[in-house]
Amino acid sequence: MSGGRPVVSVVILTLNAGPGFEELLRRVSGQRGDFELELVVVDSGSTDGTVELARRYGAAVHRISKRDFNHGATRNLGISLSRGEYVALLVQDALPLGEGWLAAMVENLERDERVAGVYGRQLPRPEASAFTRALLGSLATASPERREQFAGGPERYRALSPQRRRRLAAFDNVSSCIRRSVWERFPFDRTDFGEDIRWGKRVVEAGYRLVYEPRSAVYHSHERGALYDLRRYYVNQRVLMELFGIRPVSSLARLLVAVARSTLYLYRLLRSNEEAAAAGALLLLAAAARYAATSQLGNYLGAKSVSLARVSPRLYGRLHGFLSRGI
Incomplete structure (x- = not known):
């Protein structure tokens, strides 16, 4: 795309998103930035009004059957249905903090064409248990420090230790934004788990950069058994x-x-x-x-x-x- 303001798409995959989904849509719709915002929802068979609510907020909704859902392939579908130069990926239970959640990621992509993708900070929900707060607060995706992940080329990446290659490939589609032109070259793998780190490995190995941007933050936590x-x-x-x-x-x-x-x-x-x-x-x-x-x-x-x-x-x-x- 050239000329005018870039289009930034937000793609959300849904299945019975629940009562908190309207607040997510409200916050996404309220994002500020020098871009045109587009919202795309791919729904896997919701029966709780998720689809109707998304449409009321102006989303283009595409429906698939629950059995056809796949973490990698369904994200590829959502991106293919969007038109943004940059595409943000957000899970249905992550809640953006502030009106600059999206702009903070887009700024990194606008600043450096070698940045393939940006992922943001995850904070425990206010009602999270003390255990969940302590545990999530220790993770790399809760850090207040910005990080750039760059290996310097395929040969240098492959020469690194396994742990170092893993850290450089880190990416998280709970809240992320990718460059469409890179996705066209490297779509997500069809996989039931880990489509984000698989993609991160491929793009870093190819010589691109990934950025962890803590200014782009969401509430996202669960009480799991x-x-x-x-x-x-x-x-x-x-x-x-x-x-x-x-x-x-x-x-x-x-x-x-x-x-x-x-x-x-x-x-x-x-x-x-x-x-x-x-x-x-x-x-x-x-x-x-x-x-x-x-x-x-x-x-x-x-x-x-x-x-x-x-x-x-x-x-x-x-x-x-x-x-x-x-x-």
């Missing part, structure tokens, strides 16, 4: 193993060490949080141990899944079907 944590760490470990060969919990001995270390780290993290610390040492230790055990067990099962598939395909099929469900 142990089963969800187990499943999420399982599928996440499989992605990290596939993309970077990272497998830190590869044996039962390492699992025990990882649980102990993770419990101690989380306990100290909770103790340092004044709100969490008020619950008392025993409750904090129990919460830390529960999360450490389920997350590290998920890592272990993910690391072992490849060898299990070779030894016992039937058992692997059942385990994988159970652990990858609902993520």
Whole structure:
């Protein structure tokens, strides 16, 4: 595109988005910036009025069946239905903070044509539990410091350590904005999990930059149970193993060490949080141990899944079907 103000599209994937969705739409519609704003919603079979609400806020709505939803392919569909030079991707339960959420990401793309994508800060919702606040506050996507991720070219990227390659490839489609021309060259993979870090790896390896921009922030947090944590760490470990060969919990001995270390780290993290610390040492230790055990067990099962598939395909099929469900 050339001449005039750029078009910036916001693509949201929905399925029964719930009562908070109107506030999301209101905040997206109220974004300020030197661009024309377009809103595209791809809905996977909502029955709670999500579609009608989106249309009232001027969204172009495209409907698909629930069985056709795919994290990568459905985002590609939404982008293909949009016309923006830059396309923001937002999940249905993330709530932008302020009227500059979108402009802060667009500014990075406008400033440097080698920036392929920008992703923003995630903060726990005001009603989040003390444990959730402490845990999310320690993540890289909660940092107040801006980061640029650039390897210097394909050869230099491939020469880096697995952990360094992983950090440079970090990207998060909870709240992000990508350059259409780069997406046309590198669309998202058709995948049920990790479409964002897969894309991040491809574009950084190709010589582009990614930017973490904390001025663009959303509220986004959940109160999950142990089963969800187990499943999420399982599928996440499989992605990290596939993309970077990272497998830190590869044996039962390492699992025990990882649980102990993770419990101690989380306990100290909770103790340092004044709100969490008020619950008392025993409750904090129990919460830390529960999360450490389920997350590290998920890592272990993910690391072992490849060898299990070779030894016992039937058992692997059942385990994988159970652990990858609902993520």
